[in-house]
Amino acid sequence: SSLPPSLPLFLSLFFFLSLPLSSLSFSLVKHFNLTRLGRSDLSGLGQLQTLHLGSNQISHIESGTFLYSSALTQLSLSENELTVLTKDMFDGLSSVNFLHLGINQIQFIPKDAFGPLTKLRELHLPNNNLNQISDIVNILVSCPMLQVLNLRKNHLISFESDRFPFPLNITDLDLGSNPLRKFTLHQNVFPHLKSLSLSPLRLDLEWDVSDDSFLQNLRTLDLSSTDFAFETYKLIFQSVASLEDLALRVVKTLLARGLLDFACKIPSLRKLDLRANALSVLSDSLLQQCSDVTHLDLSGNSLSVMSQSSLQTLRRLSWLNLNTNALTQVPVAVRNMSTLTFLSIAKNDLKKLECSDFLGLQRLTELILTNNRLTDLNSCVFQDLLNLKILYIDQNLLYTFDKQFSVTMRKLLVLNAKGTIGLLQKGVFQNMTHLRVLAVGKGAFIDDGAFEGLTDLRYLSYSPMFNTETGAGLESASGWRSLSQQFSNMPSLQILVITLPFSMCPVLPRDVLQGLNNLTSFSSSRFFCKPHPEMFLFAPRLLNLEITDNEQWQSPDPKILTPLRDLRKLDLSENHLQSLDLISEANLTKLERLILTNNELKIIDEHVFDSLPSLKYLDLSGNLFVCNCSNAGFIQWVLSNKQVYVARAFQYRCAYPLSHQGELLLSFNVRSCWESEGLICFVTSSFLVLVTLLSSFVYHFLRWQLVYGYFLFRARLYDRKKRREGSTHVYDAFVSYNVHDEEWVFHHLVPELEERQGWKLCLHHRDFEPGKAIIENITDAIYSSRKTLCVISAQYLQSEWCSREIQMASFRLLDEQKDVLVLLFLEELSSNQLSPFYRVRKMMRSHTYLSWTQARSHRGLFWERVRGALQSGNDPTNTLTANA
Numbered sequence: 001s002s003l004p005p006s007l008p009l010f011l012s013l014f015f016f017l018s019l020p021l022s023s024l025s026f027s028l029v030k031h032f033n034l035t036r037l038g039r040s041d042l043s044g045l046g047q048l049q050t051l052h053l054g055s056n057q058i059s060h061i062e063s064g065t066f067l068y069s070s071a072l073t074q075l076s077l078s079e080n081e082l083t084v085l086t087k088d089m090f091d092g093l094s095s096v097n098f099l100h101l102g103i104n105q106i107q108f109i110p111k112d113a114f115g116p117l118t119k120l121r122e123l124h125l126p127n128n129n130l131n132q133i134s135d136i137v138n139i140l141v142s143c144p145m146l147q148v149l150n151l152r153k154n155h156l157i158s159f160e161s162d163r164f165p166f167p168l169n170i171t172d173l174d175l176g177s178n179p180l181r182k183f184t185l186h187q188n189v190f191p192h193l194k195s196l197s198l199s200p201l202r203l204d205l206e207w208d209v210s211d212d213s214f215l216q217n218l219r220t221l222d223l224s225s226t227d228f229a230f231e232t233y234k235l236i237f238q239s240v241a242s243l244e245d246l247a248l249r250v251v252k253t254l255l256a257r258g259l260l261d262f263a264c265k266i267p268s269l270r271k272l273d274l275r276a277n278a279l280s281v282l283s284d285s286l287l288q289q290c291s292d293v294t295h296l297d298l299s300g301n302s303l304s305v306m307s308q309s310s311l312q313t314l315r316r317l318s319w320l321n322l323n324t325n326a327l328t329q330v331p332v333a334v335r336n337m338s339t340l341t342f343l344s345i346a347k348n349d350l351k352k353l354e355c356s357d358f359l360g361l362q363r364l365t366e367l368i369l370t371n372n373r374l375t376d377l378n379s380c381v382f383q384d385l386l387n388l389k390i391l392y393i394d395q396n397l398l399y400t401f402d403k404q405f406s407v408t409m410r411k412l413l414v415l416n417a418k419g420t421i422g423l424l425q426k427g428v429f430q431n432m433t434h435l436r437v438l439a440v441g442k443g444a445f446i447d448d449g450a451f452e453g454l455t456d457l458r459y460l461s462y463s464p465m466f467n468t469e470t471g472a473g474l475e476s477a478s479g480w481r482s483l484s485q486q487f488s489n490m491p492s493l494q495i496l497v498i499t500l501p502f503s504m505c506p507v508l509p510r511d512v513l514q515g516l517n518n519l520t521s522f523s524s525s526r527f528f529c530k531p532h533p534e535m536f537l538f539a540p541r542l543l544n545l546e547i548t549d550n551e552q553w554q555s556p557d558p559k560i561l562t563p564l565r566d567l568r569k570l571d572l573s574e575n576h577l578q579s580l581d582l583i584s585e586a587n588l589t590k591l592e593r594l595i596l597t598n599n600e601l602k603i604i605d606e607h608v609f610d611s612l613p614s615l616k617y618l619d620l621s622g623n624l625f626v627c628n629c630s631n632a633g634f635i636q637w638v639l640s641n642k643q644v645y646v647a648r649a650f651q652y653r654c655a656y657p658l659s660h661q662g663e664l665l666l667s668f669n670v671r672s673c674w675e676s677e678g679l680i681c682f683v684t685s686s687f688l689v690l691v692t693l694l695s696s697f698v699y700h701f702l703r704w705q706l707v708y709g710y711f712l713f714r715a716r717l718y719d720r721k722k723r724r725e726g727s728t729h730v731y732d733a734f735v736s737y738n739v740h741d742e743e744w745v746f747h748h749l750v751p752e753l754e755e756r757q758g759w760k761l762c763l764h765h766r767d768f769e770p771g772k773a774i775i776e777n778i779t780d781a782i783y784s785s786r787k788t789l790c791v792i793s794a795q796y797l798q799s800e801w802c803s804r805e806i807q808m809a810s811f812r813l814l815d816e817q818k819d820v821l822v823l824l825f826l827e828e829l830s831s832n833q834l835s836p837f838y839r840v841r842k843m844m845r846s847h848t849y850l851s852w853t854q855a856r857s858h859r860g861l862f863w864e865r866v867r868g869a870l871q872s873g874n875d876p877t878n879t880l881t882a883n884a
């Protein structure tokens with residue numbers, strides 16, 4: 001009866017349960033080109049320590065956004081569109097010590113905006129529109145502990161000490177690229193200032209420091225790209241008596257006018273940065289006054305000539321950088337500089353080194369000759385370099401080392417010959433037992449025993465091509481085996497980098513990494529083609545693994561990474577990988593960084609990342625993402641997971657289907673996927689609900705019809721069988737009665753009908769076969785009797801059984817078109833009592849019935865009528881004979 005309201009109830013319940021799921025997934029899409037930050041954006045990120053929100057379009061930060069970010073120590077909001085800082089927008093940032101607000105359009109700083117940032121040490125505000133010193137005062141009054149303040153590229157015109165109320169802790173101040181005209185220091189408000197940058201300032205500056213002791217702690221001063229009057233420089237140099245480090249880049253004309261003669265009079269000056277001054281000739285006079293300078297940087301000029309005594313006065317020089325010039329030979333000027341410990345002549349045009357080039361440099365420990373055009377290296381070049389520890393000769397055109405090299409260089413710790421050297425002969429490093437770091441080769445032919453003697457090597461990077469002894473190429477297992485046997489002499493090796501010069505499909509035997517027990521990092525490029533699936537059994541301690549740029553490693557064995565339990569970082573970029581099976585098969589429970597850029601992954605199953613519980617960083621750039629519902633789970637995961645930083649996720653683009661090609665993966669509308677999924681769910685469950693309701697409806701209202709139908713069907717079969725067997729009814733009549741009327745049945749009905757008239761009756765209590773179901777009992781009884789005699793009384797009608805019996809008999813009556821039912825009323829029943837029994841009333845209307853009360857005085861006639869009723873029936877036209 002409650003059917004109509006229950007269906008909508010079910011449906012609305014279903015809607016209620018399914019809707020929140022789909023709305024949840026999209027509450028986070030606002031991370032696209034973020035324009036504002038609100039309280040909810042950082043909810044659940046209370047543990048966050050570093051937050052970089054740079055390069056968005058944030059113009060508004062709701063007050064209270066950072067209220068629960070008390071763990072945050074570093075915050076960057078650079079490259080956004082902030083114009084105003086409000087009073088309470090930094091509330092809650094009590095632990096931040098680094099704040100970057102550069103490249104915004106901030107014009108004004110209210111008095112208390114920085115109030116909550118009590119721990120701030122470093123503040124970057126470059127590229128904003130600040131133009132009042134009072135804004136800076138407002139910052140520093142709130143953050144007296146501030147040490148580093150970057151104000152480059154603002155609109156400050158003057159910087160005056162009188163505005164600051166008390167001495168500050170600033171150590172580093174950058175005022176470059178402001179239209180600054182005036183720098184005034186009349187109080188000692190920067191007693192700790194160590195580093196000051198005024199680079200670049202293109203206008204002359206009024207430098208007004210009233211006491212030379214105010215800047216007594218200033219050590220570093222950058223005056224690059226300045227164009228002050230000469231007098232201004234003099235004033236500046238006078239007030240910085242403790243200066244050690246002076247940068248004078250891009251001041252070419254000032255140098256020509258003798259600026260260095262003033263600068264080098266600062267007695268404490270030690271480091272001089274003269275980069276990018278377009279010097280082509282270094283004259284004898286330029287550095288004449290700079291005798292105390294120890295560090296000199298002349299890189300990025302176009303020096304091709306250095307006069308022989310140009311460095312002669314620099315008697316304390318220990319560090320000299322001549323990178324990126326146009327030198328064709330090692331300048332004679334460096335010879336005999338017995339104080340020099342570091343010399344770099346990288347990126348020049350050196351073609352040949354003479355044996356005399358480095359004479360007298362006994363203290364030199366580090367020599368950098370990277371990126372020149374050296375073709376030949378005679379060991380005599382290094383004869384005086386008895387203390388050389390670090391030698392860079394990478395990116396040259398050298399073919400091999402001569403026999404003396406390893407003896408001359410036996411104290412070397414680091415040798416970088418990457419991208420040069422084509423042949424490594426046996427024993428080439430044999431006396432270099434101290435060497436810790438070796439990078440060598442550019443597709444080198446390598447002899448057996450080439451790495452002999454390198455017993456202390458920790459880092460090896462090389463680029464093999466062929467094994468010359470065996471003549472075997474890398475494409476055979478024996479070629480590799482003999483090469484890898486050399487690793488057995490490097491028990492300390494921790495980092496191994498193998499880069500093949502081009503793709504050539506080496507066969508890697510099982511024991512490639514044998515003996516490398518201390519290996520923690522293995523990187524390879526173009527090296528994986530036919531690796532043995534168990535090769536990593538020999539490097540179980542690997543923490544870092546890079547297998548990149550392999551053209552022919554199409555379907556890697558998914559089990560290859562399983563021995564690696566400790567891996568923290570895995571880089572599988574540029575490999576044409578199409579599935580992540582090798583990651584899900586492995587047990588990488590400690591993996592923190594996973595890089596899979598430029599593969600051919602189309603659909604990512606986000607459940608792969610469930611097997612990487614320590615993962616923090618994931619990069620999937622440059623894959624062939626399919627933008628359809630198969631990636632919906634992944635997209636959802638990227639947007640909502642709070643553990644893994646998915647690098648550049650907002651730039652991933654769809655490669656398929658063609659209709660979505662080039663669109664952004666994360667803007668794919670996954671909601672439509674949930675909707676159609678939801679619809680299917682909805683339809684199925686509605687269907688189930690309907691079926692359930694229908695079944696209970698049927699069960700409640702039509703159960704008996706069904707049961708009857710079933711028995712009728714059975715009875716028909718049974719009938720047919722019986723008819724075939726020629727059998728007839730067992731009983732003449734089935735007597736249906738209520739227990740209350742039993743006495744009447746046994747005293748009147750049974751004696752009269754069975755004993756006098758001779759009918760064979762089936763009686764409820766007497767003849768029912770034990771063990772059969774009631775309903776079966778009844779059906780059986782009805783069907784094995786020609787007639788059903790119902791003894792009707794008020795109790796009979798109340799009894800469920802009896803009405804079922806009547807129902808069934810009346811179905812049979814209708815079905816078989818014959819009268820099987822004889823109604824015998826034991827008492828008078830009012831129409832009120834009868835009204836619930838629709839069928840009884842219907843039958844009483846259409847058929848005659850017998851009434852015991854009415855026949856009380858004519859018992860004989862009554863029984864005769866019963867006899868008549870029981871007799872009839874073999875003939876369907878014959879209806880009930882009795883008449884009231």
Ligand SMILES: *[C@@H]1O[C@H](CO)[C@@H](O)[C@H](O)[C@H]1NC(C)=O
Nearest residue numbers: 031032033057650651664667
């Ligand atoms: C952000 O906006 C820029 C410029 O409007 C647009 O080029 C870029 O595709 C946008 N990025 C995303 C992830 O929507």
Ligand SMILES: *[C@@H]1O[C@H](CO)[C@@H](O)[C@H](O)[C@H]1NC(C)=O
Nearest residue numbers: 143144145146166167168169
């Ligand atoms: C400067 O920093 C020191 C600790 O580095 C601190 O003790 C001192 O109070 C600070 N000065 C000011 C003005 O805050």
Ligand SMILES: *[C@@H]1O[C@H](CO)[C@@H](O)[C@H](O)[C@H]1NC(C)=O
Nearest residue numbers: 308332333334335336359360
């Ligand atoms: C270097 O010193 C040696 C002797 O100590 C001297 O003979 C030589 O001429 C000097 N070379 C240069 C270039 O000054």
Ligand SMILES: *[C@@H]1O[C@H](CO)[C@@H](O)[C@H](O)[C@H]1NC(C)=O
Nearest residue numbers: 406407408410430431432453
């Ligand atoms: C160089 O090493 C070889 C082989 O270990 C050894 O015989 C030779 O004496 C060493 N030479 C020097 C100068 O140490």
Ligand SMILES: *[C@@H]1O[C@H](CO)[C@@H](O)[C@H](O)[C@H]1NC(C)=O
Nearest residue numbers: 490491492493515517518519
């Ligand atoms: C591996 O390294 C440890 C310390 O880092 C060292 O004690 C041990 O000797 C090394 N093992 C081998 C085989 O060199």
Ligand SMILES: *[C@@H]1O[C@H](CO)[C@@H](O)[C@H](O)[C@H]1NC(C)=O
Nearest residue numbers: 565566585586587588589590
């Ligand atoms: C994965 O490794 C952990 C410990 O590192 C271990 O407890 C677990 O049983 C391993 N699981 C499988 C499938 O090997």
Ligand SMILES: *[C@@H]1O[C@H](CO)[C@@H](O)[C@H](O)[C@H]1NC(C)=O
Nearest residue numbers: 602626627628629630656657
């Ligand atoms: C998505 O596209 C891939 C490849 O084109 C296809 O295999 C997959 O069945 C698609 N998924 C759905 C949900 O359409």
Ligand SMILES: *[C@@H]1O[C@H](CO)[C@@H](O)[C@H](O)[C@H]1NC(C)=O
Nearest residue numbers: 768769770771772773774777
């Ligand atoms: C079938 O009828 C007999 C006789 O009345 C009875 O004993 C038996 O319990 C009935 N069967 C069932 C399942 O009630």
